[in-house]
Amino acid sequence: MSPEAAPRLRLVPGGAAAADGSSDSAAEDEKLVGRARHHDLLAFEVLYRRHAGFALNLAVRIQGTAIDAEDIVHDAFLRANERLAELRDGAAFRAWLGSIVVRLVRTRLRRRRLLSSLGLASPEPIDLDAIASPHADPESRVLLAQVYSLLQTLPADDRIAWTLRYVDHHRLEAVAQLVDCSLATAKRRILRAQRYLTEHFVSAFAEGGS
Amino acid sequence: MSRQRLPEIPRAALRDYQTSEQVPAVWRRLKAELRAQGPRARRSTLAWVWAPALSAVLFGSGVFVGARFIRPQALPGVQAEPPAPIARAAGAVTTKNNTDAEPGSGVPQVKASHSRARHSVSPGAAASEPSVYDELEASPRHAAAQPAPVAEWQRLVESGDFRGARRALDQQGGFDVAISHASPSELMSLVDIARASGERGQAISALRQVLAHPDAPEAPLAAWTLGNVLDQAGDEPGAAQAFALYRRLSPAGDFAEDAAARQIDVALAAGNAELVTQLVEDYARDFPHGRRLGEFRKAEKALAARVADAGAAARSEAVQQEPEDEADETPSQQSPVTPGPAGTDTH
Numbered sequence: 256m257s258p259e260a261a262p263r264l265r266l267v268p269g270g271a272a273a274a275d276g277s278s279d280s281a282a283e284d285e286k287l288v289g290r291a292r293h294h295d296l297l298a299f300e301v302l303y304r305r306h307a308g309f310a311l312n313l314a315v316r317i318q319g320t321a322i323d324a325e326d327i328v329h330d331a332f333l334r335a336n337e338r339l340a341e342l343r344d345g346a347a348f349r350a351w352l353g354s355i356v357v358r359l360v361r362t363r364l365r366r367r368r369l370l371s372s373l374g375l376a377s378p379e380p381i382d383l384d385a386i387a388s389p390h391a392d393p394e395s396r397v398l399l400a401q402v403y404s405l406l407q408t409l410p411a412d413d414r415i416a417w418t419l420r421y422v423d424h425h426r427l428e429a430v431a432q433l434v435d436c437s438l439a440t441a442k443r444r445i446l447r448a449q450r451y452l453t454e455h456f457v458s459a460f461a462e463g464g465s
Numbered sequence: 466m467s468r469q470r471l472p473e474i475p476r477a478a479l480r481d482y483q484t485s486e487q488v489p490a491v492w493r494r495l496k497a498e499l500r501a502q503g504p505r506a507r508r509s510t511l512a513w514v515w516a517p518a519l520s521a522v523l524f525g526s527g528v529f530v531g532a533r534f535i536r537p538q539a540l541p542g543v544q545a546e547p548p549a550p551i552a553r554a555a556g557a558v559t560t561k562n563n564t565d566a567e568p569g570s571g572v573p574q575v576k577a578s579h580s581r582a583r584h585s586v587s588p589g590a591a592a593s594e595p596s597v598y599d600e601l602e603a604s605p606r607h608a609a610a611q612p613a614p615v616a617e618w619q620r621l622v623e624s625g626d627f628r629g630a631r632r633a634l635d636q637q638g639g640f641d642v643a644i645s646h647a648s649p650s651e652l653m654s655l656v657d658i659a660r661a662s663g664e665r666g667q668a669i670s671a672l673r674q675v676l677a678h679p680d681a682p683e684a685p686l687a688a689w690t691l692g693n694v695l696d697q698a699g700d701e702p703g704a705a706q707a708f709a710l711y712r713r714l715s716p717a718g719d720f721a722e723d724a725a726a727r728q729i730d731v732a733l734a735a736g737n738a739e740l741v742t743q744l745v746e747d748y749a750r751d752f753p754h755g756r757r758l759g760e761f762r763k764a765e766k767a768l769a770a771r772v773a774d775a776g777a778a779a780r781s782e783a784v785q786q787e788p789e790d791e792a793d794e795t796p797s798q799q800s801p802v803t804p805g806p807a808g809t810d811t812h
Contacts, residue, residue, distance in 0.1 A: 296499060303492055308483030315482065321697070329491050336499060388480045389730070395478035402474065422474055449471070456471045 280305075281346035288345030291336070303332055306349050310356045317360045317418050319403040321385035327363065331355045350432060357415060357433050364411040381407065405452050416441050417448035484756070486723050490693055494657065501625030618643070622654045627661035634658060644671050649681035656690065668694055676710065685715035692727060705731040722752045726761075733764055738772045741765050 284305070290298035310331055314324040335342075335352050342351050370376035381403040387396050402422075406414045412434065419430045431441035482488070617637065621630035634643055634655075644655055644667075652675045659668035672694065675687035692707035708724040708731075715721060725748045732740040745761045752758065 296496075299499065300492065300496070303495065304488070307488045307491065308481070308485065311482035311485060311487060312479075316479065325487050325491050328487075329495055332491075332495055333498060384480075386480060388478055389733075391478040395475055398472060398474060399478060402471070422479070424476065453471050 281349075284348045285345035288339060288342060288348050292339050299336060302348060306352055307332070309349060310352060313353055313356045313423060314360055315385050316422050317357065317415055318364065318379075319386060319406065320379050320382040322379060322382070323363060324385075327356060327359045331359055334359075350429065354433050354435060357419070358435070361411050361415055361434075364414070368411065378407065401456065402452065405455050406448070409448055409451060412436075413444045413448040413451075416444035417452070420445050421449075486693060486720070486727070489720075490690070494661070497657070498625035501623065618658070619651065619654060622658060627658050630654075630658050631662045640664070640667050641670075644674050647671075647674070649675045649678050649683040649687075653683050653687065656687070660694070665694060665698055669698070679714060685711055685718050688714055689718075689720045689724065692724065696727070696731075701731045701734060716751075722748075722755055725751060726755070726757050729757075729761055729764075733768060736768065736772070738765075738768050741768055 284302065287298045287302045287305075291302060307328060310328045311324055314327045315321050318324065331352060334355050335348075342348065367376060367379060371378050381400065383396060383400050383403075386403065387399050391399070406418065409417070416430055416434055419425045419433055420427065425433065427438060427441060427445075430445070431438045434441060434444075436444075618630040618633040621627075621633055634640055637643070640655065640659065644652060647655060652671045655671045656668050656675075659665070659671060669691065672687045672691040675681065675683050676691070678684060688707050688711035692704045692711060695701075695707055696704035705728050708727045711718065711724045712721055712728075718724075725744070729741060729744045729748060732744055741761075742765060745765045748755055748761060749758055755761075
């Protein structure tokens, strides 16, 4: 195995992933992946049930809308099923699946941006209800609305890296693996996005304002 | 408003799709495709190499075989049929050897209407073409070779090829024609095709068509799916009705609890306190250990409090507004300097 290939197969689940992705869970994934490789549909269904919510969260949070999120998750699992043989460490299934979702979302964001720039499509509006919890307080909703509207203006790579780090709360190493780049590049992208957001962010509540 | 350091986005502020109804919905589609694909679907990186190579070899073989062995007589079988009156006018003879007829004995009009492939046929063959067509029309073997028009898209759906099914459907009269005479089971397949091709409107039409048969076994699933589709389309009242219909059609169904919860979500979003109270009571009765019961109880109380506050605020505003309104309506009866009781002349 080449040194470059090794980390791809041993992704570090961070933040939200770690919260419900304990080592027991990873071991369980490994068993399920082993069974699914032998065309056990039931095992794959269990894998799906365990990780579909994570994939949906990822797709919606990166896009800022639920449009096509179902299709992205569907395609991601289909692709994962087709390429299970390429996954050497079954315990890393969740993170590997995440990288597939990120790739699909990135392709969609780029296509959408290209079509918009050609005047063939209008930019997708941010769907706050898709991102924010129904129980989120007004401050959080305003924060999310403003952050996502700023993120929309960023290049797809910077936007994805920042969202994974600060919205989905992944560790830097996991972000790098999910977006398929080096740690340094991931840091650069996050920093670039962070600078832009800090520069343009305006707090609606800082002065007790409305 | 002021610029300041970007605050951290709290996790609790984000919607969680772990228990979303989209999860089972996506699995339904995925399962159908996985079953259709079977073990052969697993690809390795080698597939990217050998698949194009195999395609190229097959294509080359086809070209070689076609050029080397296929005789021109075989071509009319795949050509569009000429207008019947012309063929009849030619005095067609239904014999297999009619391609050996004498040059010049055919009808020129028929030759002019043929495709480019036809022009490669020898003059003798071109001259006798009307007879060939008549033979093809009369041949039962040819008739049997025609694929059943309706079965094609269904077969493709069953194999998980929704895009292919869509193309086949479009070639066979289109979606609207298909739903007009489809059974509930076929309609559900049409729904899958429509959803796979992003045609939400067509999916809704087909689902409503299924619900025209409330006794069909597909009806509950159609109601549930319709609720989801309408919800995605932003038609929340329509979605609530569909979920309510699902509960009526399948009170103990797999999605009964979720349907009840979705009804409450819609009522909460609309701020309809009375409806929320009623639906939460129903939910508590039908699902005493419901996953979202506690959440709904809290939301119900919060909504009731909000409604009460709004009512109180509206009443106090009305009380304050009343004298002003009266003053506006009777300006001539009151002094602008020393307002007194209504109808009192202070001068």
